[in-house]
Amino acid sequence: MILRMKNSKAKVSKLSMPNISLIFLFAFCLQSCGIYSFTGTSLSPDLETITIQNFGVATAGGPQNLAIDFNEALKEYYQRNTNLKLVPNDGDLFLAGSIITYEMTPVATSASDQAASNRLTVSVEVTFQNTQNEDDSFDKEFSFYQDFPQEQSLTDVEKRLVPTIIDQLVLNIFNDTAAQW
Numbered sequence: 001m002i003l004r005m006k007n008s009k010a011k012v013s014k015l016s017m018p019n020i021s022l023i024f025l026f027a028f029c030l031q032s033c034g035i036y037s038f039t040g041t042s043l044s045p046d047l048e049t050i051t052i053q054n055f056g057v058a059t060a061g062g063p064q065n066l067a068i069d070f071n072e073a074l075k076e077y078y079q080r081n082t083n084l085k086l087v088p089n090d091g092d093l094f095l096a097g098s099i100i101t102y103e104m105t106p107v108a109t110s111a112s113d114q115a116a117s118n119r120l121t122v123s124v125e126v127t128f129q130n131t132q133n134e135d136d137s138f139d140k141e142f143s144f145y146q147d148f149p150q151e152q153s154l155t156d157v158e159k160r161l162v163p164t165i166i167d168q169l170v171l172n173i174f175n176d177t178a179a180q181w
Contacts, residue, residue, distance in 0.1 A: 051091030
């Protein structure tokens with residue numbers, strides 16, 4: 001068994017040395033081209049920092065931790081998917097805003113003119129500033145919803161739906177600011 005391992009190690013190192021060199025060369029070339037990213041971002045390599053102000057709640061309703069959960073998800077997503085450093089003030093990129101809608105509405109009626117399903121909608125108003133390219137800056141509303149059966153109460157589905165809605169809002173904001181899709 002030991003002999004076999006020595007033979008296999010020798011084979012691997014003999015066969016892999018040119019391949020490893022090629023991989024390192026390829027990785028170095030990609031790294032030196034700062035605008036390429038495996039997460040789909042198209043940020044300039046000159047951008048180094050981001051300031052994300054805490055979003056407040058400017059609407060009635062919603063769980064008590066809605067703003068906290070949204071803020072944490074937004075900050076964590078940027079930190080995980082970009083090389084930007086999160087700073088409290090004067091970032092190269094700046095995000096601020098508020099949660100402006102948290103509402104449940106009936107969306108489909110049944111034969112008895114009662115709601116067959118309901119929709120939970122959350123909207124956020126976002127101010128985005130790119131200090132190095134003002135053309136990328138914007139004020140925009142982002143909204144996302146999830147439907148649920150009428151026989152379920154909002155309290156029953158809120159813990160399941162709100163994280164899904166927050167994740168999609170964060171993704172949409174990220175795509176418009178960092179990926180510019």
